[in-house]
Structures are given as structure tokens and as C-alpha cells.
Amino acid sequence: MKVVSVITDREVAVSGGAEAGIEPGDTLLILGEPVQISDPDSGEVLGEVVPNKAVVRVYDVKERFALARTFRGRTVNLGGSGVLNPLGKYFDPPKYETRTETLRRSPAAGDFLSPEESIVEVGDRVEKFEGDVKDVPSSTVWR
Numbered sequence: 001m002k003v004v005s006v007i008t009d010r011e012v013a014v015s016g017g018a019e020a021g022i023e024p025g026d027t028l029l030i031l032g033e034p035v036q037i038s039d040p041d042s043g044e045v046l047g048e049v050v051p052n053k054a055v056v057r058v059y060d061v062k063e064r065f066a067l068a069r070t071f072r073g074r075t076v077n078l079g080g081s082g083v084l085n086p087l088g089k090y091f092d093p094p095k096y097e098t099r100t101e102t103l104r105r106s107p108a109a110g111d112f113l114s115p116e117e118s119i120v121e122v123g124d125r126v127e128k129f130e131g132d133v134k135d136v137p138s139s140t141v142w143r
Helices: none
Strands: 003-006 011-015 027-031 035-038 045-049 052-061 065-069 073-077 096-102 126-129
Touching: none
Parallel strands: none
Antiparallel strands: 003 011, 011 065, 027 052, 027 126, 035 045, 052 065, 073 096
16 A cells, blocks of 8 residues: 555545455554665665654545544643743643644644655555554654
8 A cells, every 4th residue: 555645734545445455443554765774894784674654544445545644642731830931830730732643744733734844755655553553653743
């Protein structure tokens, strides 16, 4: 499977669809280019690793393609922790916000993004993933 379109800063279309056995709720890894690992002394190639660009979940399946979006979120404290912060607030209650993973290279806001702004590119390889995605690393930005 491959990315066939980057739709928004959270959504992609991937090739395959129902005819490839993709179902709503499937988790997909969008993969980067393999990186060769070499011994620095001998130059011998020891192997390669394939970095994860993003983790997405399928929400709509057509016959020949599927739509998927980022879904992982994390909670961050935007202020107030009982410690003096740069704004001079002291002992303010914590203010929590949930941030969602995006496909952007930088944390700029907005739903639509140009190809230069996207971590994911048309043609990137995609694989189904089974297991706990909580600790799967990716190159995405949280906003």
C-alpha cells in the first residue's frame, strides 16, 4: 500500500481499500525511506532501519482506496503547577489541553498544508500495524 493523497494536516488516502482487505479501525504505519546502518571502522553495512513517519487509523474504506487520519493525542499542561513560570503566575491551577498528532513538519496551525509542509508524501509506503500504538515513534508534530 502507498499514500495516494495527503488531504489535510491529519488525513491521507491510501491505496488498497476493501479489495486489499483494509477495514475501518485498521491502524496503519506510514514509513520513511530505509536508513542504512554501517560499521564506522570497516564500512560494512550492518543492516537498515525504516523510520515511521506517522501512525494513522482508517475511518472510511472504498473499493480501491481508504481514508485514514491521525488519532493519537497527548495531554499537556499549559500553565499552573505551583511553580513560578515566565508569566509570573504562581500556584495557578493546572490548565490541561489535549494535542493531536498532525502530519506537519512544524507546529503551525491550519487544516490544509502544502507538500513542503507535510512529513508524509504521496508514494510513501504504508503497512498495517497490529499491537499497541502508544509507544510507536513517529516524526509527526503535536498541536
